[in-house]
Amino acid sequence: EAQVTQNPRYLITVTGKKLTVTCSQNMNHEYMSWYRQDPGLGLRQIYYSMNVEVTDKGDVPEGYKVSRKEKRNFPLILESPSPNQTSLYFCASSSLQGAGAPYGYTFGSGTRLTVV
Amino acid sequence: GQQVMQIPQYQHVQEGEDFTTYCNSSTTLSNIQWYKQRPGGHPVFLIQLVKSGEVKKQKRLTFQFGEAKKNSSLHITATQTTDVGTYFCAGRRGGYQKVTFGTGTKLQVIP
Numbered sequence: 001e002a003q004v005t006q007n008p009r010y011l012i013t014v015t016g017k018k019l020t021v022t023c024s025q026n027m028n029h030e031y032m033s034w035y036r037q038d039p040g041l042g043l044r045q046i047y048y049s050m051n052v053e054v055t056d057k058g059d060v061p062e063g064y065k066v067s068r069k070e071k072r073n074f075p076l077i078l079e080s081p082s083p084n085q086t087s088l089y090f091c092a093s094s095s096l097q098g099a100g101a102p103y104g105y106t107f108g109s110g111t112r113l114t115v116v
Numbered sequence: 117g118q119q120v121m122q123i124p125q126y127q128h129v130q131e132g133e134d135f136t137t138y139c140n141s142s143t144t145l146s147n148i149q150w151y152k153q154r155p156g157g158h159p160v161f162l163i164q165l166v167k168s169g170e171v172k173k174q175k176r177l178t179f180q181f182g183e184a185k186k187n188s189s190l191h192i193t194a195t196q197t198t199d200v201g202t203y204f205c206a207g208r209r210g211g212y213q214k215v216t217f218g219t220g221t222k223l224q225v226i227p
Contacts, residue, residue, distance in 0.1 A: 031213070033215075041219065042122075042204060042217045042218055042220050043159070043217035044217070045214060045215070045216070045217075048213065050213060056213070092159075101208060102208075102213065104161030104163075105149075105159070105161055105206075105215075106161070107159050107160070108158065109157075109158050
């Protein structure tokens, strides 16, 4: 089954304790991206990657890191989480259409992160 | 930076009534996509529009891309309880790989 798998689904952590949210896709998609969803703000892009070893900042990259060492994996790293990073996080992937534009995203099930 | 706004933010309709959500971009878009997110779920891709003035239909859903490629709409005819959820538009500017999501419209259907 074609899917994007995120882990964990739920995470409660303390301020400053490094954490990683994993994301893996089995569709051989070039494009992968991380979004955070907050009430009233919609989905805001954190980072995206066009291919292996190619990453770029989205609209809200501060406090986050990513890596793309393999095509299928795109982990999100919070080196020193803070309470304002409490949010619902989604990983998404897509194939690339003409001009390198992402087509419709396939989203993971989400990770609900609480930083206390 | 690019901004994509949606109105209304919330909409309650009686089952069987029609529903429309509007998406407006501060910049001209190369394409626009629509997604649906059920309560507690993740966004699911519905459709992509590319051409100026394009209209596409999926059963009771009609999607439209404005002539100036700065706005779009989603219209649902005769809503059903299965239509409940939040509808997002997502726009991409030409030459950019970033996709900016709108703020979403949350639809509640009253049986």
